[in-house]
Amino acid sequence: MAAAEPKPPAGAAAAGRLARGCWSAFWDYETPKVIVVKNRRLGVVYRAVQLLILLYFVWYVFIVQKSYQDSETGPESSVITKVKGITFSERKVWDVEEYVKPPEGGSVFSIITRIEVTPSQTLGTCPESVRVSNASCDTDEDCVAEQLDMLGSGLRTGRCVPYYQGSAKTCEVWGWCPVEDGASVSQFLGKMAPNFTILIKNSIHYPKFQFSKGNIEHRKDGYLKRCTFDEVSDPYCPIFKLGFIVEQAGENFTELAHTGGVIGVIINWDCDLDLSASKCNPKYSFRRLDPKHVPASSGYNFRFAKYYKVNGSATRTLIKAYGIRIDVIVHGQAGKFSLIPTIINLATALTSIGVGSFLCDWILLTFMNKNKVYSHKKFDKMADTPASEPSRQDSTLTDPRGLAQL
Helix, strand or coil: CCCCCCCCCHHHHHHHHHHHHHHHHHHCCCCCCCCCCCCHHHHHHHHHHHHHHHHHHHHHHHHHCCCCEEEEECCEEEEEEEEECCEECCCCEECHHHHEECCCCCCEEEEEEEEEEEEEEEEEEEECCCCCCCCECCCHHHCCCCCECCCCCEEEEEEEEECCCCCCEEEEEEEEECCHHHHCEEEECCCCHHHCEEEEEEEEEECCCCEEEECCCCCCCCHHHCCCCECCCECCCCEEEHHHHHHHCCCCHHHHHHHCEEEEEEEEEEEECCCCHHHCCCEEEEEECCCCCCCCCCCCEEEEEEEEEECCEEEEEEEEEEEEEEEEEEEEEEEEECHHHHHHHHHHHHHHHCHHHHHHHHHHHHCCCCHHHHHHHHCCCCCCCCCCCCCCCCHHHHCHHHHHHC
16 A cells, blocks of 8 residues: 655645745736726716816916926026116206116116205204104203214204204204204106106026027117117017106106105016027016005105315215116026926826726715615625635626626
8 A cells, every 4th residue: 555645734835825826916917897887977977077187287287387398487687777868856957877876777776756955964063853752852951962863863962952943942963964854955856757768688598498588689770779668569679768667567657756666677588498589578567566555664765965075174965865766677487398297297197087087986986876786896805715615706796686786
């Protein structure tokens, strides 16, 4: 009688099955199960969601946002400005050298339209301004000698003296006298200011795409000497009248000239570099930048002085200038086709279409009347069985009633 062959240990058999299962999982191809549910309302929802996702990516992402392009924001920019024109006040004629500050012609400059002049100030003693807090007094005891008020006009002497006008008294100070509000004279320069011309020369460069362009047309026939800006006929003649800039910003010129203000000239360079360079054009817009509706900080003014000597004594003319400050602001964005963002956004679009299936599956398995039947048909539940017993498939394959209900 032949000897019985020894059976392999149970652990070795289990390990073998596990190894075969791993190799099978590695080499076998798996595909999801597809069930066709004949429900018109659910089908309409599914196609509507897919259509919305498709429209979003085609219209907004690819057409509006141009997500198939590589982009660069914030171009390198230079701005050179030049103002021309003359005006006059009650006392004199003013030219560019006097009413434009600073004169270098940068992206920020001021055009003086009204001044308050305090002439012939010299170092000495005089009454403090009534606008300074604690400057009013009745006796010398109200004034502390050698006290320095940071918002005042000078060093206090300790004396209480009559003010420039009226019966009021203020503390005496040592400084530039007379103080500003005691002897200032107002002059208006804005009569001819609306006709001042401003040349704004701007050039930009996008280093990522090695693209450069300027806002002046390349002509040699003296074009800039006889043109002014027009969005249709002369878009590359960046010469603007000051009155035009203020009007485009929605402001009243006379009011602005008296109180001062800040106007922004915004130059936008949005360039699609897949097109020709001639399609990349500057767009101009204008708006007021300072808060004119806030009384505490509305308007714009600054002070400066002109110094000279009279009989060997240092003398100055103090000028408080109100004006229109122009801020030239340049921004923009350039884009050009690139394969990498195109692939990324296409992949995102194709993946997002699957959201429709997820949404409809959730409705199908949660809110539909036969959701349990749908769940039973959608998922196969396999039970672990001993190796000697044949595995039984789920009743999915043997339930004709369930299929009929679908």
